[in-house]
Amino acid sequence: MSAQKAAGPVDSREADPADYETDVLVIGYGCAGAAAALEARALGAEVILLERAGGGGGSSAHSGGEIYLGGGTPIQQACGFTDTAGDMEAYLLAALGPNADAEKIRLYCEGSLEHYEWLSSRGVPFKPSLWDSPSWVPPTDDGLMWLGENAMPFAALAKPAPRGHRVTSEGYGGKVLMKVLAEAVDEADIPVHTDTYAGQFILDGGTVAGVVATRFGKTVTYRARRGVILATGGFADNAEMVALHAPRLTGLGVTSDGGDDGHGIRMAQALGAGTARMSSAQVGITLIPGLVVRGMLVNAVGQRFINEDQYPGLLGQAALFKQDLAVWVILDEKAYEEVPEQERWGVVPHFAAETVEELEQEVGMPEGSLTGSVREYNRHAAAGEDPYFFKNKRWLRPLEPPFAAIDVRRGMTAPESGSAGGGGASVFTLGGLQTGPDGEVLDVSGVPVPGLYAAGRATAGIYGQGYISGTSLGEGTFFGRRAGAAAAAVPGR
Template sequence: MEPLRADVVVAGFGAAGACAALEAAEAGADVLVLDRFQGGGATTISGGVVYAGGGTAQQRDAGVTDSAEAMYAYLRHETGDVVSERTLRAFCEGSTEMIRWLERHGVPFEGSLCPDKTSYPGNRHYLYYSGSEASGAFREVATPAPRGHRAKGRGTSGKALFKPLAAAVRHRATVLPQTRVRRLLQSADGTVTGVLATTLRDAPGWARATHRVLGQWSAKPGIYVPALRKLLNRRVAAIEARFAREVEISARGVILTAGGFIANRDWVREHAPAYRGGLQLGTAGDDGSGIELGRSAGGATAELGRVSAWRFLTPPSAFLGGLLVNARGERVIDESRYGAAVGEELITRHDGRGWLLLDDELVRRARAQRDVQWFQRLQTRYLLRRGRVVGSSIEEVARRAGIDPGGLAKTVAAAADGPDPMGKPADFTHRLGTPPYSLVDVSIRPSLAFPCPMLTLGGLVVDEDSGMVLDGDRRPIPGLYAAGRTAVGICSRSYVSGLSLADCVFSGRRAGAHSGRTLRELDKNENVF
């Protein structure tokens, strides 16, 4: 197979890869995008939510007042010091422009504000509180505002986000699907000069078609059935082993955007052993291969132990009035916190076990809520039927659930007196009253009916001005960039819905723009001499 050549090679065609390719192409670079499958990655199976604020058009349409400073104050408190103050401010101050940029490339958004606090809105609403902004501790930090901008599309909106971006990329760059990067090429001084890949480009049509279908099924519904995904991936690998041919691709810049490593069980076991039994929120491509490519070139890694595990208590919104307790009957967390904060608290301090205490009124309100996604409706039905025990008193329901009755009684008494002990805001609190009482099991365990989605947050360490991969001495590796979940980014310490996709856009654009500008400057200098 003849060698290929491009100015910039993008390895991985999800949101980060698409945004990197667009910016590099707009800077004048000849861009080649590679993907082991057909593109989309974890983006297409996501909720399609982009975290943005500071006064976007959608916020204004919904009558929401927000500022970049309020957004920064919340995220600084939420994400810690995982990125510098300067980078986080740049992200917040460029947030409204980021949404406009996505809209120019065809991504649809809408300022229809969800009236309830929820993990994900129904099909009538596309702007919502997607983090802990309205929770007790965070209200003291900054004025809360809804910043979850969901791409407009029915169901989960990941495809509505990725499809127009992919179309825009194909107008400006070359996309080579079913191509897997195996190795980075480097010169004697360590500069990355291209990639060595295997591709099905010249394979028989039936082999490419079969590979495409198997890859699609592996992503979904395979995400929900690990055994099916494993079987499909073995067949994918068999096709690649038989028909893929090696190709060398020369480039002056390589951008790694191949996702995280949630699909790599060995890595998860090594770096985050407490996070097991969850639903792998990613595709077979989220196997750490992009991170490993960067490490092979001398790249440093960080935050590999950080995993986002989501135990959402809503919808239904009535569940916010309940009390989340552990096996000792003790309160776990402010129930209005974002699902990843709830999941982390359960996993790291309570062995993944938790029960939500409700009274009769909360159960009736939960059953009455209608504006939810189909899978949320099924989960609520499961929790209120098979995941619930009932008792006529606090002591009785505790005994039936296997929880310490005395501890639960003390927790209920503490919540009934004055402000909520966990700081839950008054508009989410509910004084438990009419029996029967229910304890709903929300423990984190393998479950198709009530899964706990998980994704990895760490990756390659990058320069925050350029996106270039840094080595162990914090020096940039010439010609090598990383973005999205292949790199450490804004959400790598703490995640809220939409922050990963927003960081994919932010970091992807940064890497693409810098690589394109750098090549343009090099060409100018060569022309001068």
């Protein structure tokens, strides 16, 4: 028996008279909702923002604040990089695939410079300096970072350029991003109704015309003359939805503000909206990118399965979906010591030994398995080569005794987001509502549901299977803006 809240619509003839009326109603005040509200307001629409929490922010405010932008932004140029929308597009198509949304990726890349300007002119700060080592969130306030663009196989598909634009902040940058967007929302005089949970759509002859919400136990009814935009985030916190749609994520840690309950997605599903990529996820594997890139990532039988310099979320996906997260980081003392303590987030080796044979035995791998892998790795690394997975030679050197192993499933504690990664990873969902390029929610036949738009992690966005950091805040705000503009352009009813 399902314990899910009722999500079906209410017919407008049966709904209470409206407590509030507006042109565009935006549900959810994270980055996607803020961007949608700002754009709709800028085009002259009356807007109300609904938020279930006591204030705006959502997961966006908890995030690292990396935003995926490129095509030759001022920050890239200041750091000495040239870039094109075409190279950005080729990278994202490959790294977010297979079956990433090609049309949306093209729009996102072609619009990236303008989107940078939009963010920057609202006051989102980016510092023109490069952090040049794999990391989840760099310990400095450098404003630009690589997100796997210079790793194979991608480096051969598109000219690499770093595109991770980090909002300048002490620690994680999401709070600064949302503070700036919230200031813009205030300046635009957009009413924000907090502590208000949207529960059901109001349908007027097949068109979404508002929502029935609850505030402190009381029903509040909203009518929208032009459109309703869902920006309610993903469903990683809803165990039942995860079990139904993304069972492999069950039991793992969740990367969210705790409120990704998927109810917005279910409200739209109840109208016949299609969903896509529901099992795709960002897999924040609990390893330190700076450590693994200097060593080896191996499975339960001591074999490498990926080049360790790829964006760590792709290491996570490969480890979860192909190795069941039974993976170890193998490194030597030099590799460990090369990574400054503040970047190690408290991670220490779980096993250490003078020889690889002893380490293999301690970890419980088959005799000769890890020994063979290290021998092969070292033989080729001595020549600056990795003929198995083509790790960049910057990170290649033979590993020397003493050796150590880190059991990834033991987890780690990420600063600001607390303990992360039950069982070896912390995840958020990438799947969600099927939308067109202007955020129009599509039904199972691909036809827009009249009056309904969506953006951010409530949608399947630009993704196929893969994920690259910065794309969630990036595409959430980019397509949030498009949804806001599209809803504002609808003739009022």
